[in-house]
Amino acid sequence: MSHIKESCLRKFISRDLDADHQEIIENHLYECEGCMDTYFAFLENHSLSITLSDDFTNQVVEKAEKQHPKSNPRQLSPKKVIANYIIAAGLTVVLMLTGVFQVFIEVTNDQQLEGRPSITEQLMHQTNQLLDQIKEVDN
Numbered sequence: 001m002s003h004i005k006e007s008c009l010r011k012f013i014s015r016d017l018d019a020d021h022q023e024i025i026e027n028h029l030y031e032c033e034g035c036m037d038t039y040f041a042f043l044e045n046h047s048l049s050i051t052l053s054d055d056f057t058n059q060v061v062e063k064a065e066k067q068h069p070k071s072n073p074r075q076l077s078p079k080k081v082i083a084n085y086i087i088a089a090g091l092t093v094v095l096m097l098t099g100v101f102q103v104f105i106e107v108t109n110d111q112q113l114e115g116r117p118s119i120t121e122q123l124m125h126q127t128n129q130l131l132d133q134i135k136e137v138d139n
């Protein structure tokens with residue numbers, strides 16, 4: 001199988017591809033470490049101008065659930081399961097890389113700031129929901 005072109009990967013991240021191509025690339029990411037690395041590199045560059053919608057995240061989580069059914073957890077190799085989680089947690093990784101978590105921790109440690117940055121809290125909340133979903137898949 002040939003690897004994903006960088007231009008395609010960029011379009012994948014910004015969801016400029018049709019559903020078929022999105023799926024092809026997504027499936028390739030599950031299986032190809034090299035393209036996964038490139039994918040993360042692009043994600044980092046994307047920073048907080050996130051075009052990874054909740055919709056995408058949900059789709060990936062759904063996909064991970066399908067590929068990792070609770071009744072048959074050994075269907076996938078551990079490596080693939082990890083890859084699924086990494087993709088599903090892509091948003092979380094981006095947030096961590098861009099230091100949002102750090103900001104959030106600093107804010108919560110300083111009660112005098114009156115919980116001002118609600119956007120950060122919302123992001124944190126969504127990320128926690130995602131992590132909970134991932135944990136549920138794991139159980």
Ligand SMILES: [Zn+2]
Binds near residue numbers: 028034036
């Ligand atoms: Zn590849």
